[in-house]
Amino acid sequence: MAELIPVIIVIVKVTVIFVGLLTAVAYTTYFERRVVAFIQSRIGPNRVGPAGLLQPLADAVKLLFKEEFIPAKANKFLFSIAPMMSFVPACMAIAVIPIGDTISIAGYKIDLIISDLNVGILYIFALSSLGVYGIVLAGWSSNSKYSLLGGLRSSAQMISYEIGLGLSIVGIVMITGSFSLAEIVRFQSGSIFNWFIFKQPVAFLLFFISAMAETNRLPFDLPEAESELVGGYHTEYSGMRFGLFYLAEYASMITISSLAATLFLGGWNGPYLPPVFWFLIKVIFFLFIYVWVRGTLPRFRYDQLMRFGWLVIIPLTLLNIMITGLLIYLWR
Amino acid sequence: MWATIKSIFLAIPTGLSVTFKHLFRRKVTTRYPDVKPVFEDRYRGLHYLSRYPDGRERCVCCGLCAKACPADAIYMEPTETETGERYPKVFEINELRCIFCGFCEEACPEEAIFLGHEFEFSAGDRGDFIYTKEMLLANFDKIEKDRVAKNIKPFIRQDKFQFKKPADPVH
Numbered sequence: 001m002a003e004l005i006p007v008i009i010v011i012v013k014v015t016v017i018f019v020g021l022l023t024a025v026a027y028t029t030y031f032e033r034r035v036v037a038f039i040q041s042r043i044g045p046n047r048v049g050p051a052g053l054l055q056p057l058a059d060a061v062k063l064l065f066k067e068e069f070i071p072a073k074a075n076k077f078l079f080s081i082a083p084m085m086s087f088v089p090a091c092m093a094i095a096v097i098p099i100g101d102t103i104s105i106a107g108y109k110i111d112l113i114i115s116d117l118n119v120g121i122l123y124i125f126a127l128s129s130l131g132v133y134g135i136v137l138a139g140w141s142s143n144s145k146y147s148l149l150g151g152l153r154s155s156a157q158m159i160s161y162e163i164g165l166g167l168s169i170v171g172i173v174m175i176t177g178s179f180s181l182a183e184i185v186r187f188q189s190g191s192i193f194n195w196f197i198f199k200q201p202v203a204f205l206l207f208f209i210s211a212m213a214e215t216n217r218l219p220f221d222l223p224e225a226e227s228e229l230v231g232g233y234h235t236e237y238s239g240m241r242f243g244l245f246y247l248a249e250y251a252s253m254i255t256i257s258s259l260a261a262t263l264f265l266g267g268w269n270g271p272y273l274p275p276v277f278w279f280l281i282k283v284i285f286f287l288f289i290y291v292w293v294r295g296t297l298p299r300f301r302y303d304q305l306m307r308f309g310w311l312v313i314i315p316l317t318l319l320n321i322m323i324t325g326l327l328i329y330l331w332r
Numbered sequence: 333m334w335a336t337i338k339s340i341f342l343a344i345p346t347g348l349s350v351t352f353k354h355l356f357r358r359k360v361t362t363r364y365p366d367v368k369p370v371f372e373d374r375y376r377g378l379h380y381l382s383r384y385p386d387g388r389e390r391c392v393c394c395g396l397c398a399k400a401c402p403a404d405a406i407y408m409e410p411t412e413t414e415t416g417e418r419y420p421k422v423f424e425i426n427e428l429r430c431i432f433c434g435f436c437e438e439a440c441p442e443e444a445i446f447l448g449h450e451f452e453f454s455a456g457d458r459g460d461f462i463y464t465k466e467m468l469l470a471n472f473d474k475i476e477k478d479r480v481a482k483n484i485k486p487f488i489r490q491d492k493f494q495f496k497k498p499a500d501p502v503h
Binding site: 035038039040041042043292293295296297308311312 | 333336337344347348350351352354355357358359360361363
């Protein structure tokens, strides 16, 4: 029995974090609709349940009961698995993000992280690259020009901004000397000025911009630019398949927000409140910025997007790495 | 490149501050079924046919409203009481034809027809939109009851119109 307890702990952790993520995804849609409505002097969804809080549930029920249409000339196999290929990596990335400090229950030490990989950051980037496949295959298999263009844009955009995303946090890896996210959070403990947002402000800005592009959010939502491409890569999708793309987008938003909180705002570090609460507050803060930016900025033009990615973000990240390296060299 | 950097550090924060201020603004949405809109007095909604304080209907079926109506929405057939008072036997308004211009109430010499504030009259059948005299009078009774309850001064002339028997043309 005693050997089984670590297994049970892992199962419980996985269940709690995964269910929590899905609930958070559902309520992020509500949160976004509400905040964007407020920005536009509207009220937003407020009819279903108290203050509209059951709206995500109603949406889920609606999506489940809708017809799942497959275009006649679509590649049926790829068309069916593309939403899953986009959804699964988006959810898996949460596994390496530490949501709290180590706690001990009945003598067992439990890390509030599903798996403390020593290459956690690389793992997240690998999964976010995998997410591109879902979108590209969805675009290709739909056999629709809008979907194909959306998929192509998405692949080019995500590959371009992945470089910026990866390079922007090299500075942090250089300072901490570790790829493990739990290590990076511990490195930022103590004073608030140990948070990397104060040590690497430029990197933070570049990371967040790249992250928005990586998750296909406004102002970088060119893969689904509705004024040009109808619905982009998910033009032909309906029902829960469409719902999975939607969930994937919000799941990767949450993952990137928690990554930003972990890397730059000290993860679960913070005074008075329990660590988990601090982590959640920071994640919600980033989600709010996501929504806030969405409610403010118009969409980039495609050539602007590419020029911005290659000629601004990437050179600045390289410069940031150089300066960080120089400072580390001089410090020692 | 310089323009891009300038836009990041200047234009975008300005825009963000504008939208942030909007978060706390008064919302413009009308929560319609929960909160009914308040109309000005001049609002033109569903018609009603008014009565004298003693309950007699004012309409004398002169047909001016039907003549004034640009949409041909009003139909009436006159008849008389034994005392010689004209009144409409049939008075119908097709609310689907009506364009709510208010010409009928302007044309009316008897202050009989008015456009009220009621706007929520829907039906599942086109035939239900033909409002008969009884329905239009019932609208007035409802409005009048509400007016009395709220103690609002009536805007229609209240003095009772005394019908005089026409002089015998022979004598």
